[in-house]
Amino acid sequence: MDANASARLKKRGSAWALNIALFISMLIICLPGLWIVLNSLRPTVEIMAKPPVWIPRELSFDAYVDMFSGVGQGGIPVVAYFRNSVIIAVTSTIISLAIGMSGGYAFARYRFKGKSAWFLGLMLTRTVPGIALSLPLFFLYAKVGLIDTHAGMIIAYTALNVPFSIWLIDGFFRQVPRDLAEAAQIDGCTRWQAFWQVEFPLARPGIASAGIFAFLTSWNEFALASQLTRSTDSKTLPVGLLDYTAEFTIDWRGMCALAVVMIIPALLLTYAVQKHLVSGLTSGAIKG
Amino acid sequence: MKASRLPPHIMLLLPAVIVLAAVVVLPLLLSLWSSFTPFRLTRPESVYQFIGIRNYQRIFGDMDFWIAFGRTVLLLTVALNLEMLIGLGLALLVDRQTRGQRLLRTILMFPMMFSPILVGFQFKFMFNDNVGLVNNALQSLGLTDKAIPWLIDGKLAFLAIAAAEIWSSTAVFAIFILAGLMAMPRDPQEAARVDGCTPWQTFRYVTWPFLMPFAFIAMTIRSLDVARAYDIIKIMTDGGPAGRTEVLWTLIARTAYSDARMGMANAMAYVAILLSVAFTAYFFSQLGKARAQVAGDW
Numbered sequence: 001m002d003a004n005a006s007a008r009l010k011k012r013g014s015a016w017a018l019n020i021a022l023f024i025s026m027l028i029i030c031l032p033g034l035w036i037v038l039n040s041l042r043p044t045v046e047i048m049a050k051p052p053v054w055i056p057r058e059l060s061f062d063a064y065v066d067m068f069s070g071v072g073q074g075g076i077p078v079v080a081y082f083r084n085s086v087i088i089a090v091t092s093t094i095i096s097l098a099i100g101m102s103g104g105y106a107f108a109r110y111r112f113k114g115k116s117a118w119f120l121g122l123m124l125t126r127t128v129p130g131i132a133l134s135l136p137l138f139f140l141y142a143k144v145g146l147i148d149t150h151a152g153m154i155i156a157y158t159a160l161n162v163p164f165s166i167w168l169i170d171g172f173f174r175q176v177p178r179d180l181a182e183a184a185q186i187d188g189c190t191r192w193q194a195f196w197q198v199e200f201p202l203a204r205p206g207i208a209s210a211g212i213f214a215f216l217t218s219w220n221e222f223a224l225a226s227q228l229t230r231s232t233d234s235k236t237l238p239v240g241l242l243d244y245t246a247e248f249t250i251d252w253r254g255m256c257a258l259a260v261v262m263i264i265p266a267l268l269l270t271y272a273v274q275k276h277l278v279s280g281l282t283s284g285a286i287k288g
Numbered sequence: 289m290k291a292s293r294l295p296p297h298i299m300l301l302l303p304a305v306i307v308l309a310a311v312v313v314l315p316l317l318l319s320l321w322s323s324f325t326p327f328r329l330t331r332p333e334s335v336y337q338f339i340g341i342r343n344y345q346r347i348f349g350d351m352d353f354w355i356a357f358g359r360t361v362l363l364l365t366v367a368l369n370l371e372m373l374i375g376l377g378l379a380l381l382v383d384r385q386t387r388g389q390r391l392l393r394t395i396l397m398f399p400m401m402f403s404p405i406l407v408g409f410q411f412k413f414m415f416n417d418n419v420g421l422v423n424n425a426l427q428s429l430g431l432t433d434k435a436i437p438w439l440i441d442g443k444l445a446f447l448a449i450a451a452a453e454i455w456s457s458t459a460v461f462a463i464f465i466l467a468g469l470m471a472m473p474r475d476p477q478e479a480a481r482v483d484g485c486t487p488w489q490t491f492r493y494v495t496w497p498f499l500m501p502f503a504f505i506a507m508t509i510r511s512l513d514v515a516r517a518y519d520i521i522k523i524m525t526d527g528g529p530a531g532r533t534e535v536l537w538t539l540i541a542r543t544a545y546s547d548a549r550m551g552m553a554n555a556m557a558y559v560a561i562l563l564s565v566a567f568t569a570y571f572f573s574q575l576g577k578a579r580a581q582v583a584g585d586w
Binding site: 021022028100102135163222223226227250 | 312319385399455519537
């Protein structure tokens, strides 16, 4: 074999090896999700079977039917949880977007003293572990009667989402050239008009993705929700997931079904934003 | 109106500052105070009893606390480093694909939308010694005939938790490093190759310096929320069995809510907060340096 052919063979071989490595890693990424979906459709007997059943014999939507059939019939108040989750996540997202837009605009467009210190300070509030924050919040909420209310959760999640919204939205406003708004102002717009007519529409896709990110954070949060909610009045889906665990037994099938219910809205939303998310966070990376 | 005399940037920042002051800073001051008291939920009046730094002295002398602290730092170090390496590898693998990149990127983002509590549950299920996917697969392949007690043995449980953590967060690194690769000009790489660099040298001296700010952004975003791991651990092992996977956050939750010793828990919480803040502040400063370096090269 001449050197040319062997080099070509080696190159093709390594290309194949890399493709296989990619395939396997994609498989590992998908596997846990697929495993959940599969098991939500299988009867409990089959999940528990020894030796394991690899090719499902019967698939049914029984777990979902059971789940929605109400308390006492093997169900959990999933409709109430779902409603709480939606109300809390949507409201806190809207509020934190409004606050984030005003804050992000300030960082993107104005120069002021201690700007980077303020930015860092706002970001650092996000690093406080949820469980550490839940202790004093629990105490404070108990005093003012916000435990187990929608309002309490909305306020907490708004504070959780504001720093990251500011970071994202700051990035998106920086991508909008300053000259555009200035031109609009020269043409007679007020600064307020210039913002809504020129800068906001241009940054809108990015702001939408900041919103979806905030929504996902609220939708998925557990550490705070597990301490600040008590009953079906305000329990969210992540907390509801624990309804399926008892001291020593777990209803795997029911939990899988609820997991699928939780993940579908998140899946659709993330798919919608994936393009903008990265560009907002990295816009400051190179320009600084 | 008096308020409108304030400079506009202060007006714009005010709502954010107010919300964060009310929901984060004020409660933290409260917990700072209560960390100097023997506060118990069952005896509310004990919050007014000042005992100085006794809580802190107690936890600093407590072996269980230091073990949990060490385990937390170990978990974060192992997980963050592996996430970075695997994320880099994944990004490079995806970047060389010419077809189906959009699909691959979507799959890459897949774990990011899973709630940490869900990740914990999934991995608890997969690593279950009796009905889990991992043991089922190992047994069906004939690699072992015993049920490996993944979540019962302390060391194995740590591995399982690290696996869950890495699965859920590697995506952040992969996505950002991939964004860096896609934004990178190709000429310097070509030039390096023409000048006779080996692929490793090209990567080390041309590609990596460019990618570094992107890697640090991913690191910073991750470090903003490292305590997400609490949710995963809470549901996978809840610090058990017998405290062998106890990390700082599960220890805080147990001290506060099961033992109702709020003052003590707040003292621990402050150590956890300082740890998180230190992580994030460090990565923010690195991010600044990396940006400056890239900007200087151009």
